[in-house]
Each structure stands twice: as C-alpha cells, then as structure tokens.
Amino acid sequence: MHELSIARSLVGLVRESVPGGAVVKSVLVRVGPLQAIESGAMELSWCAATEGTVFEGAELLLTFVPWELGCRECGRSWSSDSWSDPCTCGSCRVDPVGGDELRLESIEVEDLPNRTASADAPRAVKRSQASKETRRV
Amino acid sequence: MSEIRIVQNVLKHNDEIASMNRHRLRDDGVFCIDLIGSPGCGKTSLLEATLRRLHNRINIGIIAGDLATDRDAQRIQACGARVVQINTGKGCHLDANQVRHALDEIDLAGLDLLIIENVGNLICPVGFDLGQDAKVGMFSVCEGDDKAAKHPHLVRAADLLLLNKIDLMKYVKFHPVTFREDVEKLNPGVEMIELSVTEPKIERWLDWLLSKTQAAQDETCADMPVPVGTAKELSDAR
Numbered sequence: 001m002h003e004l005s006i007a008r009s010l011v012g013l014v015r016e017s018v019p020g021g022a023v024v025k026s027v028l029v030r031v032g033p034l035q036a037i038e039s040g041a042m043e044l045s046w047c048a049a050t051e052g053t054v055f056e057g058a059e060l061l062l063t064f065v066p067w068e069l070g071c072r073e074c075g076r077s078w079s080s081d082s083w084s085d086p087c088t089c090g091s092c093r094v095d096p097v098g099g100d101e102l103r104l105e106s107i108e109v110e111d112l113p114n115r116t117a118s119a120d121a122p123r124a125v126k127r128s129q130a131s132k133e134t135r136r137v
Numbered sequence: 138m139s140e141i142r143i144v145q146n147v148l149k150h151n152d153e154i155a156s157m158n159r160h161r162l163r164d165d166g167v168f169c170i171d172l173i174g175s176p177g178c179g180k181t182s183l184l185e186a187t188l189r190r191l192h193n194r195i196n197i198g199i200i201a202g203d204l205a206t207d208r209d210a211q212r213i214q215a216c217g218a219r220v221v222q223i224n225t226g227k228g229c230h231l232d233a234n235q236v237r238h239a240l241d242e243i244d245l246a247g248l249d250l251l252i253i254e255n256v257g258n259l260i261c262p263v264g265f266d267l268g269q270d271a272k273v274g275m276f277s278v279c280e281g282d283d284k285a286a287k288h289p290h291l292v293r294a295a296d297l298l299l300l301n302k303i304d305l306m307k308y309v310k311f312h313p314v315t316f317r318e319d320v321e322k323l324n325p326g327v328e329m330i331e332l333s334v335t336e337p338k339i340e341r342w343l344d345w346l347l348s349k350t351q352a353a354q355d356e357t358c359a360d361m362p363v364p365v366g367t368a369k370e371l372s373d374a375r
C-alpha cells in the first residue's frame with residue numbers, strides 16, 4: 001500500500017499549488033506502469049488522505065500511461081500494456097523506455113465567488129495563509 | 138472552473154529529503170545501499186554473514202526497517218554492527234524522512250558503509266528514494282523464476298541484483314536462464330550475483346561491496362586532505 005504515502009504527498013503538493021480558499025474539484029495525476037499503482041487502492045488512499053481537509057470531496061483522476069517500447073533491431077517504437085512484447089519485425093530484443101513517471105499534471109479549481117470582501121482579498125495574503133496551513137501538517 | 142497546470146513529481150518532498158540524506162552521506166564518504174527484497178528472501182541473513190566477514194575490516198552501520206519487532210535489529214547487533222531500527226507500523230516501505238531521523242542516531246564520520254534493510258516487500262519501497270548510492274534488489278530461487286518479470290519496477294530500478302538460496306535450486310523449479318533473460322530485457326547490463334547466504338557463498342557480493350565502498354571513500358578523499366591510513370587499510374582488506 002505505497003498508495004497511501006503517495007496520496008499524502010499529493011495532498012501536500014496540492015496544498016502548495018492552489019491559492020488559499022480555492023475549492024479544488026479534481027486533481028490529475030499521470031502514472032507510469034513502473035509505479036505499480038492499483039487504482040482502487042489509490043482512490044481509497046486519496047479519500048483517507050483528504051478526509052477532514054479542505055480537499056475532501058475533490059476527485060482524483062489518474063491517467064495510466066502504457067509502456068513505451070523500442071526495438072533494438074529495427075528501431076521501431078510503440079506503446080503497449082506489456083513490457084515483454086516482441087516487435088512486429090520478429091525481434092525479441094525490445095527495450096522498455098521510461099515508465100516510472102508519477103506526476104501531478106493539473107488541478108481544477110472552482111472560480112472564487114465574489115460574495116464577500118475576503119474573497120476579493122489580494123492573492124499574496126491568501127498564499128501566506130495557505131503556507132501556514134502547510135506547515136501545520 | 139479554471140485549471141492550474143503544474144507538472145511536478147508527486148514524491149517531490151521525499152526526493153528533496155533523500156537528496157539531503159545523500160549529501161550528508163557523501164560528505165562523510167559513506168557508501169549507502171538500499172536493500173530491497175521480498176519477505177524472507179534472506180536480507181537479514183545476508184547482513185549477518187556480511188558483518189561476520191567484514192566487521193573488522195570496514196565500519197558498517199545498518200538501518201533495519203520492519204513493520205514490527207526488533208528481531209532483525211537484534212540479530213544484526215549480535216554480529217557487532219551499529220544498528221538503528223525503524224518500525225514502520227503499518228507502513229510497507231521506508232521513506233527518506235525516516236532515514237533522515239535514523240541518520241541522526243549514527244556517527245556517520247566513523248562509518249564506511251551503511252546498509253538499509255528495507256521492509257520485506259518487492260513493490261512499495263521501489264519508488265521511494267532514501268538517499269542511497271545503490272539500490273540492491275534481492276530475490277531468492279524459492280520465489281520462482283518469474284519474479285523478475287512480475288516485478289519489473291524493482292528490476293529496472295536496481296543497480297545490482299542478488300539471487301539468493303541457489304543451494305535450493307535442486308529442490309525447486311527455477312530456470313536461471315528464464316530469470317536472467319527477463320532481467321536482461323528489463324535492465325540491460327545490470328550486474329547480477331548468485332548467492333547462497335547459508336552455505337555461505339557470498340564472495341562476489343563482498344568484492345562488490347568493498348570496491349564500491351573504496352570508490353566512495355576515494356571520491357571524498359579527492360576533495361579533502363587524505364586521512365592517513367583509511368584508504369590503504371581498505372585496500373589491504375581486499
């Protein structure tokens with residue numbers, strides 16, 4: 001269950017990346033096959049890690065990227081769900097490339113409503129609030 | 138609705154602490170290994186055997202990660218090494234921050250080699266950089282010859298692979314060629330050493346350790362006035 005540590009780390013990163021008071025709708029993460037992340041476990045971990053925080057209810061969107069393979073004989077490259085595919089040229093001398101990415105790509109936030117004065121407060125102030133919160137964690 | 142684009146490594150904080158650990162270890166010329174393998178593949182046995190052979194030649198420290206109990210730490214201590222135990226509780230792997238705290242309890246200046254025995258698990262520890270110089274992946278023949286193929290993450294991340302319990306090869310179905318072929322595809326050119334820790338047959342591993350430890354010291358010594366004896370004692374020990 002390395003998913004739980006990853007989820008906690010992700011919450012910290014999201015906290016740093018959005019202005020204070022922002023309502024996060026979803027978080028997009030790109031996952032390479034080498035990370036051995038199980039989507040069910042990741043979802044549960046995300047729920048546990050966000051519970052009781054301002055990010056509770058935000059959706060975690062995972063993009064699982066396939067293996068990138070390159071043939072040593074003919075130079076062809078392609079992607080596949082398996083690292084051990086032979087090449088169409090018949091060669092078995094195929095190298096998997098990369099595959100270990102685990103990247104936060106983007107965060108979708110609700111536009112801040114103009115209801116109160118505090119919602120219009122300058123960004124710098126909100127940022128400092130956000131960073132105080134980060135330190136508390 | 139608006140989108141904030143970021144593109145950042147999710148484990149950024151872990152990686153930052155790991156790189157601090159790495160700097161601390163480099164500064165003191167300590168070669169550091171993260172030893173990763175499945176439960177029972179023989180990690181602690183290998184450390185015991187290694188300590189018995191090397192403890193009066195180089196200074197070795199051990200960090201033992203375990204879900205619970207200090208049994209591994211006790212076994213290692215009995216061999217005369219400095220050992221710091223990290224109990225991870227429910228955690229299935231060590232992270233850089235745990236190692237950072239463990240480093241505080243070790244006199245790094247007096248060490249040549251630090252081996253971190255990670256929690257017995259082939260999957261979870263792989264993605265967490267601890268600040269090691271080398272990741273060593275350990276398998277044993279009883280686990281089956283398909284384990285490299287089923288755990289590509291460890292095989293690809295490893296700087297050295299160990300295949301233990303080869304004394305049991307005659308009792309279990311294990312085709313070394315299948316195992317080797319998968320390894321070679323996943324991590325072309327990676328060094329692989331076959332071991333039997335209990336026989337004990339660990340010479341190649343000891344040679345690898347000593348040469349890497351020596352190299353780490355040479356690197357540090359290149360930046361500093363040579364501490365008389367250290368490098369020489371090490372080469373005598375070989």
Ligand SMILES: Nc1nc2c(ncn2[C@@H]2O[C@H](COP(=O)(O)OP(=O)(O)OP(=O)(O)O)[C@@H](O)[C@H]2O)c(=O)[nH]1
Nearest residue numbers: 175176177178179180181182257301302333334335
């Ligand atoms: N036959 C044989 N048995 C071995 C060998 N190496 C270790 N063992 C046995 O394997 C069992 C597990 O060894 P440990 O050293 O405790 O394994 P470990 O990897 O440290 O286990 P965890 O820390 O619990 O993950 C013990 O009974 C060892 O005696 C070997 O080379 N050959």
Ligand SMILES: [Mg+2]
Nearest residue numbers: 180181209254
């Ligand atoms: Mg052990």
Ligand SMILES: [Zn+2]
Nearest residue numbers: 071074087089
């Ligand atoms: Zn081809």
